Amino acid sequence: MATPDFVLELREKIGHAPLPLVGVTAVVFRDEKILLGKRADNGQWQPVSGIVDPGEEPADAAVRECAEEAGIVIRVDRLALVQQIPRMTYANGDQVDYLDLVFRCTWVSGDPHPADGELTEVGFYDLGAMGQVDQEHVRKVALAVAEDDPATFRGGR
Template sequence: MPTPDFVLRLRERIGTDPLPLVGVTAVVFRDEKVLVGRRADNGRLQCISGIVDPGEQPADTAVRECLEEAGVTVRAERLALVQTVPRVTYANGDQVDFLDLVFRCSWISGDPHPADGELTEVGFRGLEELGDLDKDHVRRIALALAEDDPARFEGGLPV
């Protein structure tokens, strides 16, 4: 799914000014492999991600995005990381400040495929097969790997 309708309605009011949004990253494991996809818009290889809809639980967003983008059903198991990412400026000038919630997820069913056009390729890869993966996503995978670790929170230092 392209830009959510609620974001388009906000953009009508604020133009390209910075918009704070909550996003999720789903780090999905199946056996010893992780689900990654190549984005259609910029060609980058990364984990499945998306924007939380108003009123939606973030863990539900992670599950929904995996089904919409990759055609797989997953279970969100735990929160692995809470962070802000550097401001994103899109080609049309829109600016977004994302709060990213990274979830460790487990695969339940489905064969991964580019389901909605946001990805040009998607599949499970071994950890040694992630050579061109975006470095920030390598970190997200590393933090999601440990099954029982508490979530990591960025920031929180006194000002």
């Protein structure tokens, strides 16, 4: 996965210390199918995701990530989930705390393909064919299925 330049610049200053970042997950629907990609770094199947750039609107980041990673144009319909992902520690020791914003999106145009090397396979799949998708991503998809449900928030009870 390509690390954004702003993260590399921050890492020069803070080393491996925990870095809070905002991420987006785009749950993209085309008819009754969902966009899934196989990540190049770990081989996991999941919806397209990425990091929000400084000053970027999160919904715009979801649109950008789908264009960059899967070569498609999407429309963001609604926010489906807001959650703090447990701290991740990468192989190089970098620690990250991601706030994940999950959006329900609709395919507009383009044929999905591995556009930038972050995915090795990408396409639209039946919802019933998500056996290789981990439970956390299945949950994200489930919360995005409804077209007009309110967003789900973890915590704040």
